[in-house]
Amino acid sequence: MANTILVGAQWGDEGKGKIIDVLTGNADVVVRSQGGNNAGHTVIHGGKKYVLHLIPSGILRRSKTCVIGNGVVIDPLALVVEIEGLQKLGIPVGKNLLISDCAHLVLPYHRMLDEQREIRKGDAKIGTTKRGIGPAYGDKAARTGLRMADLMQPELFSKKLQAKIRENNSILQAFGAKPISFRQVNESYLEAGAKLRPFVENTVVWLHRALQRGKNILFEGAQGTFLDIDHGTYPYVTSSNTTAGGACTGSGVPPHRMDVVLGVVKAYTTRVGEGALPTEDAKLADMLHEMGREFGATTGRARRCGWFDAVAARYATMINGIDELAITNLDGLDTVDPIRVCVGYRLEGKRVDVPPADAAQLENCEPIYEEMRGWKKPTHNAKKFTQLPPAARDYVRALAGHIGAKLTVVSVGPERAQTIIL
Numbered sequence: 332m333a334n335t336i337l338v339g340a341q342w343g344d345e346g347k348g349k350i351i352d353v354l355t356g357n358a359d360v361v362v363r364s365q366g367g368n369n370a371g372h373t374v375i376h377g378g379k380k381y382v383l384h385l386i387p388s389g390i391l392r393r394s395k396t397c398v399i400g401n402g403v404v405i406d407p408l409a410l411v412v413e414i415e416g417l418q419k420l421g422i423p424v425g426k427n428l429l430i431s432d433c434a435h436l437v438l439p440y441h442r443m444l445d446e447q448r449e450i451r452k453g454d455a456k457i458g459t460t461k462r463g464i465g466p467a468y469g470d471k472a473a474r475t476g477l478r479m480a481d482l483m484q485p486e487l488f489s490k491k492l493q494a495k496i497r498e499n500n501s502i503l504q505a506f507g508a509k510p511i512s513f514r515q516v517n518e519s520y521l522e523a524g525a526k527l528r529p530f531v532e533n534t535v536v537w538l539h540r541a542l543q544r545g546k547n548i549l550f551e552g553a554q555g556t557f558l559d560i561d562h563g564t565y566p567y568v569t570s571s572n573t574t575a576g577g578a579c580t581g582s583g584v585p586p587h588r589m590d591v592v593l594g595v596v597k598a599y600t601t602r603v604g605e606g607a608l609p610t611e612d613a614k615l616a617d618m619l620h621e622m623g624r625e626f627g628a629t630t631g632r633a634r635r636c637g638w639f640d641a642v643a644a645r646y647a648t649m650i651n652g653i654d655e656l657a658i659t660n661l662d663g664l665d666t667v668d669p670i671r672v673c674v675g676y677r678l679e680g681k682r683v684d685v686p687p688a689d690a691a692q693l694e695n696c697e698p699i700y701e702e703m704r705g706w707k708k709p710t711h712n713a714k715k716f717t718q719l720p721p722a723a724r725d726y727v728r729a730l731a732g733h734i735g736a737k738l739t740v741v742s743v744g745p746e747r748a749q750t751i752i753l
Contacts, residue, residue: 407520432483608635642673648735665710
């Protein structure tokens with residue numbers, strides 16, 4: 332397996348966790364390079380459901396090393412809970428997990444600021460998970476953040492934390508929120524830091540040594556292309572670079588060491604939170620929700636659903652340099668006929684083939700659809716591409732053609748075995 336960057340080519344929740352789990356069979360190292368515990372990857376294996384928020388999905392395979400890179404923002408308390416939860420499920424977490432000493436920390440004032448700012452936006456809210464991710468990245472950009480390296484030095488951490496809590500308490504009090512107790516935060520974070528200490532090191536050096544030894548590395552994306560802080564549907568985005576470039580900056584591995592970019596899309600389109608979703612369709616959403624599908628792994632919120640948006644996916648391919656394509660949740664359309672595919676937008680009477688940068692313009696885009704016939708047969712038992720109904724094969728080939736990438740994976744269910752490798 333080559334060094335592979337895996338990215339979501341929609342608005343997140345594309346089923347990346349399942350695809351990562353499948354690909355890690357041929358990888359030696361799995362790296363998470365951005366985001367925080369606002370992301371969630373769901374992996375189902377052996378009848379058990381595992382929901383991961385900060386730890387790469389490769390942790391479920393015993394022989395793999397998982398790395399949380401410098402581009403991730405880490406809530407130490409949440410990470411300790413996640414580690415201990417996996418251990419209770421019989422998943423060993425020890426020398427197979429490494430945490431960057433340069434990763435920034437999410438602290439209680441970040442979560443409170445996140446919530447207060449979202450409340451005050453009213454109808455203009457972003458739809459944040461209120462996990463403090465945006466304010467943590469804000470401190471990072473302002474060069475005032477605390478990092479894992481600080482947490483490994485208790486006296487230094489306490490001194491810096493006290494100053495930051497004093498500063499942020501004045502802001503929270505202006506919002507009418509309760510101040511934060513330095514003593515409580517300091518004690519809980521130092522306790523978490525002591526538990527995390529065995530995992531923390533310079534992961535840039537470790538990864539470069541792994542490359543020198545010829546190890547195959549899989550870079551695990553969180554969220555999706557259109558939640559990218561630079562290239563997404565701003566301001567309804569997350570606060571990190573969810574696109575392929577983020578794998579380099581968030582890990583310290585340079586671009587010329589990357590071999591393949593694999594994009595993951597659903598056979599339809601979903602998003603959680605606010606912002607435009609041009610192909611949104613209430614009937615399709617109701618059907619998928621009734622099937623027990625499309626609820627957020629992190630928040631439990633019902634996802635908004637729509638037809639496949641080839642305009643957005645084509646643009647994601649351009650931004651990420653997607654070489655290969657994985658299509659997930661094909662089985663979600665097994666009862667649908669006809670199936671719509673958005674091949675363009677109409678904005679103010681003109682055809683648009685690229686998503687407009689302005690959020691209001693994207694909201695006003697009318698999808699231009701092509702219809703394809705459905706297959707009206709179950710696909711979840713298919714083990715080979717030839718076992719899919721002809722109309723299903725035509726559909727996924729058409730999506731790959733619209734996107735302009737090589738189709739290499741089709742997923743027909745949540746289990747590891749329900750994966751067709753072309």
